[in-house]
Amino acid sequence: MRRSRAFIPTTKEAPSDATLPSHQFLVRGGFINQQGSGLYNYMPLGKIVLEKIKNIVKEELDKAGCNEVQLSFVTPIALWEKSGRAETMGKEMLRIKDRNEAEFVLSPTNEEAMVALVKNRVNSYKDLPLNLYQINTKFRDEARPRYGLLRGREFLMKDAYSFHASLEDMKREFDMMEATYKKIFTRLGVDFRVVEADSGAIGGTGSKEFHVLADSGEDTIVICNTCEYGANIEKIFESEEEIDALNEKSYEELSLKNIEEKCTCGGTLSFKKGIEVGHIFQLGDTYSSALDAKFNDENGKPQAFHMATFGIGISRLVASVIEQNHDENGCIWTKETAPYTVNIMVSNIKDEAQMALGEKLYTELQEKNIEVILDDRKERFGFKMKDAELIGFPYTVIIGKELVNGSVQVYDRKTTEKTSVSVDAILTHIMDLL
Ligand code: ATP
Numbered sequence: 001m002r003r004s005r006a007f008i009p010t011t012k013e014a015p016s017d018a019t020l021p022s023h024q025f026l027v028r029g030g031f032i033n034q035q036g037s038g039l040y041n042y043m044p045l046g047k048i049v050l051e052k053i054k055n056i057v058k059e060e061l062d063k064a065g066c067n068e069v070q071l072s073f074v075t076p077i078a079l080w081e082k083s084g085r086a087e088t089m090g091k092e093m094l095r096i097k098d099r100n101e102a103e104f105v106l107s108p109t110n111e112e113a114m115v116a117l118v119k120n121r122v123n124s125y126k127d128l129p130l131n132l133y134q135i136n137t138k139f140r141d142e143a144r145p146r147y148g149l150l151r152g153r154e155f156l157m158k159d160a161y162s163f164h165a166s167l168e169d170m171k172r173e174f175d176m177m178e179a180t181y182k183k184i185f186t187r188l189g190v191d192f193r194v195v196e197a198d199s200g201a202i203g204g205t206g207s208k209e210f211h212v213l214a215d216s217g218e219d220t221i222v223i224c225n226t227c228e229y230g231a232n233i234e235k236i237f238e239s240e241e242e243i244d245a246l247n248e249k250s251y252e253e254l255s256l257k258n259i260e261e262k263c264t265c266g267g268t269l270s271f272k273k274g275i276e277v278g279h280i281f282q283l284g285d286t287y288s289s290a291l292d293a294k295f296n297d298e299n300g301k302p303q304a305f306h307m308a309t310f311g312i313g314i315s316r317l318v319a320s321v322i323e324q325n326h327d328e329n330g331c332i333w334t335k336e337t338a339p340y341t342v343n344i345m346v347s348n349i350k351d352e353a354q355m356a357l358g359e360k361l362y363t364e365l366q367e368k369n370i371e372v373i374l375d376d377r378k379e380r381f382g383f384k385m386k387d388a389e390l391i392g393f394p395y396t397v398i399i400g401k402e403l404v405n406g407s408v409q410v411y412d413r414k415t416t417e418k419t420s421v422s423v424d425a426i427l428t429h430i431m432d433l434l
């Protein structure tokens with residue numbers, strides 16, 4: 001991409017309600033813009049990051065034997081009446097009427113619809129297990145939409161639903177998906193923890209959350225410093241007041257405190273703040289029974305499917321990466337999430353030698369399938385540099401005054417260090433970095 005042709009409207013102004021770095025930098029960096037309360041548009045850079053995250057999730061799920069589908073986002077209310085959630089979901093579920101006064105819902109989740117899809121299409125234990133997923137828009141009319149993409153009303157979720165002939169098989173899938181999620185979050189380059197969680201309104205017998213560790217996280221979790229154990233405080237504290245009080249405390253206030261109890265491994269337990277980016281549930285047969293969705297077991301006897309569900313907040317992840325990786329000047333994308341890996345900045349586009357080298361390197365990197373952007377704008381060096389920092393490209397090759405001495409500089413966004421490299425060695429140097 002040539003920056004002169006790109007739609008990347010960066011600004012100095014952050015929205016007045018943007019208190020968190022991810023919200024400020026994603027808007028200022030021209031990734032997203034607010035359409036309405038809890039509603040966001042993705043501009044080209046935001047769209048690229050979103051697609052990258054989607055692709056990693058898709059690749060790992062496909063490898064794990066899941067099938068991708070896409071359900072209609074608008075669902076008839078009748079579906080929600082069958083499970084009782086037309087009543088229990090309350091105001092978070094947005095209802096609309098069509099021209100014939102028929103009532104519909106903007107899907108906040110899709111258990112009912114997915115069970116209805118499988119019902120009468122999967123009839124035998126021989127067709128099980130089955131895991132279906134989609135990466136699709138959700139709508140929840142949140143009481144307090146805030147923090148940009150972290151808590152939107154319209155957002156992108158990966159939701160998967162698995163169907164099993166036995167409880168044991170459902171648990172096997174649950175463990176396998178936990179391992180798959182670990183691979184996904186590791187590939188995304190985020191520092192995360194798996195914690196035991198409350199099953200909440202959805203019910204069921206077991207649930208785990210995946211949290212990106214970040215001081216600004218809305219959730220408080222307890223983690224062991226020795227083993228992998230972790231739990232959401234919602235799981236380990238009984239009283240609502242105690243939970244609310246801890247959630248309201250900032251990370252600084254909490255981190256001073258280790259909790260009195262020791263981990264079963266003997267390790268020290270301490271509080272951390274986390275952003276919930278994934279949630280896996282053992283559902284049981286709540287929804288399959290409610291919708292009378294059955295398969296014939298080995299003895300030809302009809303049985304309700306055992307189910308599990310698996311969610312990932314795709315759009316929330318875009319913001320979570322930045323909540324965890326930023327400095328005062330802007331975003332610091334991880335390798336797998338960066339919108340472009342290399343930014344070639346031509347300091348003075350009127351200088352023919354600078355421009356020629358920029359073009360040459362741009363072509364060479366493209367030929368090597370490196371995601372590269374050429375900053376060929378007629379702007380001051382300082383302006384372009386601030387822009388590069390705000391957006392957070394992992395590497396910027398600065399082609400400037402040093403070119404007369406045969407060298408350019410490579411700026412590393414994470415370390416903020418600049419290294420001089422000779423023009424002859426620049427391509428190899430970049431390839432070694434990646
Ligand atoms: P939270 O407790 O943060 O409200 P939840 O427990 O209601 O989330 P789930 O029903 O488990 O959410 O949804 C699966 C995933 O979808 C969550 O783990 C989260 O990453 C994402 N998600 C949920 N609500 C939102 C939202 N309003 N905006 C963006 N992502 C969301």
Ligand code: MG
Binds near residue numbers: 276279
């Ligand atoms: Mg949840």
